[in-house]
Amino acid sequence: MEKAISGVTIECIKGDIASQADVVAVVNAANAELKTGGGVAGALHRAAGPGLEEECRPLAPIQPGEAVVTGGHELLNDYVIHCLGPVYGRDQPEDELLANSYRNALEIAEDKKIDSIAFPAISTGAFGYPTKEAAKIAFETISNIIPELNTVKTIRFVLFDEDDLKIHAEELSQL
Numbered sequence: 001m002e003k004a005i006s007g008v009t010i011e012c013i014k015g016d017i018a019s020q021a022d023v024v025a026v027v028n029a030a031n032a033e034l035k036t037g038g039g040v041a042g043a044l045h046r047a048a049g050p051g052l053e054e055e056c057r058p059l060a061p062i063q064p065g066e067a068v069v070t071g072g073h074e075l076l077n078d079y080v081i082h083c084l085g086p087v088y089g090r091d092q093p094e095d096e097l098l099a100n101s102y103r104n105a106l107e108i109a110e111d112k113k114i115d116s117i118a119f120p121a122i123s124t125g126a127f128g129y130p131t132k133e134a135a136k137i138a139f140e141t142i143s144n145i146i147p148e149l150n151t152v153k154t155i156r157f158v159l160f161d162e163d164d165l166k167i168h169a170e171e172l173s174q175l
């Protein structure tokens with residue numbers, strides 16, 4: 001499933017965020033300490049090797065909604081953009097904090113002149129954000145920021161299972 005808006009392609013695919021060979025940057029659904037963990041953070045840190053955690057150490061801790069960038073180390077990508085999403089029901093206002101994650105990641109991508117970026121569904125795993133609500137916020141935020149984008153041309157959502165892919169494809173088609 002993909003959709004083009006003002007020259008920017010938004011794609012939804014099923015897959016593993018740690019195996020996206022053809023994008024310049026991947027986004028990590030990080031923890032505040034920017035350490036390895038479960039889910040996306042575990043997959044990216046495992047594939048990147050210990051150099052990633054080392055580079056992250058002086059950048060931590062980060063706040064919900066904030067994003068920071070590192071190199072990709074042994075990943076297939078030049079950059080990792082680490083976003084701390086909100087914990088659903090705890091970090092408030094969670095919708096704004098989730099939107100900030102997407103906005104801040106895309107601002108970093110522009111600063112670094114990155115043309116392709118892959119996101120996981122931030123906050124929808126261990127942090128408990130309902131997938132449909134989170135997908136709506138993600139796509140609305142991205143469509144609002146698209147007029148400000150110059151270098152980013154491809155924004156990919158990498159969903160881990162068929163249900164999450166379906167939910168994201170539905171929300172994207174309604175944009």
Ligand code: AR6
Nearest residue numbers: 016017029031037038039040041043123124125126127160
């Ligand atoms: N590729 C793509 N998506 C994945 C992958 C993968 N390899 N693995 C899981 N997902 P989560 P959060 C999906 O928990 O909710 C970590 O332990 C997953 O099914 O990775 O922001 C950190 O250390 C879900 O839909 O991120 C933090 O403490 C989505 O990615 C905390 O979890 C996000 O799940 C962050 O929680």
